Structures are given as structure tokens and as C-alpha cells.
Amino acid sequence: MYVWPGAGPHVFPPGADYGVMTMMPPFDLAVRTHGATVLRVCRAVLGPGPDADDAWQETFLAALRSWPDLEAVANLEAWLVRVAGRKAVDVLRARQRQPVPVEELPDTVVAPASDADGHAAVWTAVAALPERQRLAIAYHYLGGLRHTETAELIGSTPEAVRRAAADGLRTLRDRYDG
Amino acid sequence: MTTPSPLGPGSVPAFSVSEAELAGLAGRLAHRAEDEALLEVAYRILESPxxxxxxxxxxxxxxxxxFEREGFDEVLSGLAQRLGPRILHAPWKLDAAAAELEEYFAGHRRQFGVPLDFALSHGFRRAVQQRLPDIGYGRTMSYRQVAELLDRPGAVRAVGTACATNPLPVVVPCHRVLRSDGGLGGYLGGLEAKETLLGLEGRAVAA
Incomplete structure (x- = not known):
């Protein structure tokens, strides 16, 4: 079986002659390996629905365009999570600039497209959290980025990120326990 | 596909995403990749006898x-290195090939008409592989006969290698090449697969 290097740093010796072809693995494998994580990140920021799906598409299209040049990327999943986070936040800002009559995301937000596994409601609950908590959960808890990196991305401090993620998760836990 | 909760069981539920949703997203992505000419290799899986x-x-x-025994992930990474890494599951790009193979396996097709790309083989091997479709449905040749067909009577072993490295088995019928004594020789898909194909074409072969 193929050993996917995304989980840890993979280093290609500099100056090695690989001919015209890159040593990048099949792109399909990246989609299969990281598709779920990227979708979780998009959904945590944007809620389940077409916007999250579009952010997912844009993330993987960006990766596909640069694919042969991504050899230098040590942690592909982190790269994808950062791109997905940026794409999702762009959509979020665009939404905020042209406010459609959005009801303060109550407990009864749009039902997710599929509830086949009975867990889709969690995304609705995440969507109801304050933005800072959603971003902390998206980047750090779901996307696996470190507190420090998450803090840089959302313009915060590592300690605030840690707290926001914990607060958000506590709210979710309370909701599901209650 | 579930993220274990650090808060203990029964607390935060899994942040689940379903396989069906991911497959749908990947399908849309492959269409967009095709539209933007970013698809170097398309692939699909086909059930067969x-x-x-x-x-x-x-x-x-x-x-x-x-063949599955080659390991599909290995095969895809080989294609990435030799043809380009922008590989996606895009089954519609292989509808014609799949339909012809299904007709062949159902016994309704004797030769293949889809365009072939021999980019994965070179030189004498490619020359051998390109001649193999001349061995008609239900007929067989020995490695030696194929070598003679190519005016290289001494290249029996090289013909064997060309058959063993055929990138397009079934469609390029290396299964129709046998040992001079009538023995099966080898087959990338396993001897059982070779027997199945020859049997399908009406040839009973002693293993």
C-alpha cells in the first residue's frame, strides 16, 4: 500500500534528478486522504450547505493547480486546512458585507442536506457558536493546526485560541448532554 | 471518519461527513478539473470476471x-510518476472503454475500438504490444511465433518481457500468447485470469 506522506514531513533530497515528472503522489489520493478534514473545516466556519461545499471545491482546485509544485510542502493537510480556512473566511466576510436578512442563527437553522448518519445536527450547532469559537474549532480542533498557527491566522493569541476552542466545545457538549 | 472527542465519550458528537457527500464533492471537482484542462489522467474501476x-x-x-492484485494505489502512483500527478476518479472519461470491456466479457465483442495510448511502453516492447491485437479472438500464438512475426526470431525472451509488461492487458491480448509447448506461460493478472480469458474466447487450455 502507498504510504501517504501528508501526516508528517516528507523530504525530497535537493538536486536529485527526477526527470521531467514530479514525485507528487496521485492527486486523487490527496482528495481521499484529506477530503473529510477539509470539509469539516469549511463546515465549521460556514455551516453545512453550498457555501461550505464551494469552499471545499476552491481549496482542492487551488491544490490541483499547484500540485506539481507542492513538493516543498512539509505537511499537506496543514496546507489544505490553511487554504480552506482562508477561502471559508472570504465567504464569511462577503456574507457580512452584504447582509441578507439572516435570522441570528437560532437552534433551528437550515437542516443539513443529509442526516444519514444521524450526526449532521452537530454542524448546525457549530454554526450557532460565536465566530471566534468556530474558527478556533475549525483550524485547531478539526484542522489540526497548532494553537500558535491558529492564532496567527485569526489574529489572536494562542491562549485565546485555546480558550475559544474549549468554550466552543463545552457549549456543544452541553447542548448534546442536555 | 469520526473525530474522537477529547472530552470523553457521550459528550461532543462526531463531526461527521458522509462518504456519499465526499464522493459527490470529488465528482464535481473532477468535472471542474476537466473543464480547466487540469486532468492529466482519469481513472475508474470496473467489475469483471x-x-x-x-x-x-x-x-x-x-x-x-x-488487475487488482497489482495494487490500485501502487498503479496510480506509478501513473503519477510517469504521466503526471493530476490524477482523478473521473469514470465518465472511461465510459466507452468500460462499455467495450463489458461487451467483451459478455461474449459480444471480439476486438476493441477505443483509442489506445502506448505512452507507458517503448521500443521493442511497444512494437510487440502494438502487434498483439493481430492475434485474433480465440486464437493463440507462442512467444516464438510472435518473435518471428516481428522479424526478431531470437527475441523470444524479449517478447515474454513485452507481454509481462503490457500496460493494457485484456484490451491488448497478451493472454493469447502461450509457451511453445502449449503451456500457459505467465500473466500479470495471474494464470487463473489468463485461463478465464482464453476460456471465454472458446479456448480450453491445459494448465
Whole structure:
């Protein structure tokens, strides 16, 4: 079986002659390996629905365009999570600039497209959290980025990120326990 | 596909995403990749009497047929290195090839018409592989006869290698090449697959 290097740093010796072809693995494998994580990140920021799906598409299209040049990327999943986070936040800002009559995301937000596994409601609950908590959960808890990196991305401090993620998760836990 | 909760069981539920949703997203992505000319190799999986087959195509044509025992992930990473890493599951790009193979396995087709891309083989091997479709449906030749057909009577072993490295088995019928004594010789898909194909074409072969 193929050993996917995304989980840890993979280093290609500099100056090695690989001919015209890159040593990048099949792109399909990246989609299969990281598709779920990227979708979780998009959904945590944007809620389940077409916007999250579009952010997912844009993330993987960006990766596909640069694919042969991504050899230098040590942690592909982190790269994808950062791109997905940026794409999702762009959509979020665009939404905020042209406010459609959005009801303060109550407990009864749009039902997710599929509830086949009975867990889709969690995304609705995440969507109801304050933005800072959603971003902390998206980047750090779901996307696996470190507190420090998450803090840089959302313009915060590592300690605030840690707290926001914990607060958000506590709210979710309370909701599901209650 | 579940993220274990650090808060203990029964607390935060899994942040689940379903396989069906991911497959739908990946399908849309492959269509967009095709629209933007970012798709170097398309592939799909086909069920067959010789097990699951992976079919891969470039813009030029069918470039690879692989047996499951070769390991589909290995096959795809080989294609990434040799043809380009922008490989996606895009089954519609292989509809014609899949339909012809299904007709062949159902006994309704004797030769293949889809365009073939021999980019994965070179030199004498490619020359051998390109001549193999001349061995008609239900007929067989020995490795020696194929060498003679190519005016290289001494190249029997090289013909064997060409058959063993055929990137397009079934469609390029290396299964119709046997040992001079009538023995099966080898087959990338396993001897059982070779027997199945020859049996399908009406040849009973002593193993």
C-alpha cells in the first residue's frame, strides 16, 4: 500500500534528478486522504450547505493547480486546512458585507442536506457558536493546526485560541448532554 | 471518519461527513478539473470476471488496464510518476472503454475500438504490444511465433518481457500468447485470469 506522506514531513533530497515528472503522489489520493478534514473545516466556519461545499471545491482546485509544485510542502493537510480556512473566511466576510436578512442563527437553522448518519445536527450547532469559537474549532480542533498557527491566522493569541476552542466545545457538549 | 472527542465519550458528537457527500464533492471537482484542462489522467474501476480492473486514460486514449492484485494505489502512483500527478476518479472519461470491456466479457465483442495510448511502453516492447491485437479472438500464438512475426526470431525472451509488461492487458491480448509447448506461460493478472480469458474466447487450455 502507498504510504501517504501528508501526516508528517516528507523530504525530497535537493538536486536529485527526477526527470521531467514530479514525485507528487496521485492527486486523487490527496482528495481521499484529506477530503473529510477539509470539509469539516469549511463546515465549521460556514455551516453545512453550498457555501461550505464551494469552499471545499476552491481549496482542492487551488491544490490541483499547484500540485506539481507542492513538493516543498512539509505537511499537506496543514496546507489544505490553511487554504480552506482562508477561502471559508472570504465567504464569511462577503456574507457580512452584504447582509441578507439572516435570522441570528437560532437552534433551528437550515437542516443539513443529509442526516444519514444521524450526526449532521452537530454542524448546525457549530454554526450557532460565536465566530471566534468556530474558527478556533475549525483550524485547531478539526484542522489540526497548532494553537500558535491558529492564532496567527485569526489574529489572536494562542491562549485565546485555546480558550475559544474549549468554550466552543463545552457549549456543544452541553447542548448534546442536555 | 469520526473525530474522537477529547472530552470523553457521550459528550461532543462526531463531526461527521458522509462518504456519499465526499464522493459527490470529488465528482464535481473532477468535472471542474476537466473543464480547466487540469486532468492529466482519469481513472475508474470496473467489475469483471477476472476481478476488479482499474482503467486509466489520458487525453490520447486508454493508457492502463490494471488487475487488482497489482495494487490500485501502487498503479496510480506509478501513473503519477510517469504521466503526471493530476490524477482523478473521473469514470465518465472511461465510459466507452468500460462499455467495450463489458461487451467483451459478455461474449459480444471480439476486438476493441477505443483509442489506445502506448505512452507507458517503448521500443521493442511497444512494437510487440502494438502487434498483439493481430492475434485474433480465440486464437493463440507462442512467444516464438510472435518473435518471428516481428522479424526478431531470437527475441523470444524479449517478447515474454513485452507481454509481462503490457500496460493494457485484456484490451491488448497478451493472454493469447502461450509457451511453445502449449503451456500457459505467465500473466500479470495471474494464470487463473489468463485461463478465464482464453476460456471465454472458446479456448480450453491445459494448465
Amino acid at each position: 477476472v476481478g476488479r480492473l482499474l482503467l486509466a486514460a489520458t487525453e490520447r486514449g486508454l493508457v492502463r488496464v490494471a
